[in-house]
Amino acid sequence: MIEIGEGNVSERAREARYEALAGWAARQGVSHVATAHHADDQVETFLMRLNRGSGVAGLAGIRKRARISALEVIRPLLDWRRAELAELVEARGWMSVDDPSNRDPRYDRARIRAALIEADWLDPEAIAASAAHLADADTALDWMADRIMAGTVRAVGDRLALPADLPRALALRVVARLLGQIGEGAPRGSEIARLCDALAAGKVATLAGVVARPGKGVWRFGKAPERRG
Template sequence: MGSTAADPGPQIAARFRADLAAIWPEGIDDEQARLGLAVSGGPDSLALLLLARAALPGRVEAATVDHGLRPESGAEAAEVGRICEMLDVPHATLRVQVAPGNVQAQARVSRYAALSGWAAGRGLVALATGHQADDQAETLVMRLNRASGVAGLAGARPRGSAPGGDLLVLRPLLDWRRAELGEVVRAAGLVAAQDPSNGNDRFDRVRVRRALADADWLDVSALAQSAAHIAEADAALEWMAALEWRSCVRKEPMGLKYRPQAPRAVILRVVARIVRELDGEEARGGAVARVVEALVAGRPASIGNLVARPNSGGWSFARAPVRAARREG
């Protein structure tokens, strides 16, 4: 495939290839390993498309997920398809239905499910997304403002798995600024789609983005690096929680018995996993913390459909008994 006017310069392409190699060493030089790209049509994902095409010629494919939540989404997906055709990159539009409720959370679940199925069907070994440094910094500030714990403050990891599956997800742009990526797109003569919600002050992220832009004393790249460090700490706590689970959690006839040995941050994760295992639901961090505080103080507590009781050096968790319906007389 020859070069085109859309190709970024060799130095920019080399920088991207080095970033990708750092998180995908097993695939970067494997000519048989093909990479999927999640391309919405926004500036970050269009830059990802241009950079990945230059770094891995003939080895990338793109997909656009159309949630159908905005009237413009179909036209934006079609425009991505047109750009990919111009670049000689295979493209697919994946249309999904978003279940009612928490629309953002449901859209994310639906998006990754669709992308995982597409990648499997196309024989793609990994999926790259366009998360970048400004995203990391904004998320960190938002979560700090909500008093989040380590898990909430952790930034997106450069390498992970798709939710609910084992598709390898790569985020090679975490050291790139939004403005840099926008310049890659402009230099290629492309016009990125703009989500109108990005200018709506009702959204926390928009307000934080504007506040960061006005605070020239803040180093956004440093904030993004801090989010990455917290992500490493989060991974370490997960490892410790898994060890604590294997060592200190045992089955009982009616549920699970936990004899805590670790620091509180690890205990909270183990108790959250107990709730998930027995109740089938994710518990909010505040609810888990209240249960742990009660148990440490020697008091029973309830969470979801479970009852937790302190006894003989540990804590027992079981489903609460179902009360018989009162007879009408």
């Protein structure tokens, strides 16, 4: 029996929710869906990912705009605190929905939420601002990676060659794009990082149907040969 970890369950539940929302939006002819993510959600997400050793993209946290499961999502309340929104809801006489899993200590987010109540020395607004700064850095890395793909990556025979001396953060972005262009599936960031580390150590590596080989000043990427049954 395969035991599915908490992260897998949470991620699959999230994907299912957005897929359901995308289906509803398509049937209703709705182009955008707004969610009620707020500043406290941003802080919890930042700390969860910090505790997992996430990189810039992960630490950038929740974005104000995103495309998820063919759905355009906007989050207009990210600058608001949970308590402020609760006061507004109560003043309007609206009934809020309570999800019991938000208090279930089996989940990272619930434990972090409980710890934040006790950690009054932390400044949630400052943490949320740091996530916003990292989102800016993430956008800058994407901007540069797109330009490297367009102007620096070159074809060498049936392979694509990438300079081996790129800063690691940029190399990870560009390699992810190369794998998406010629490979199969969508590897996780940790898998791409291990591939880059192997290349930097002078080793041949395979991921998502792509074989990557280190060379003199370059890394070369091509389709991996089909496995014989």
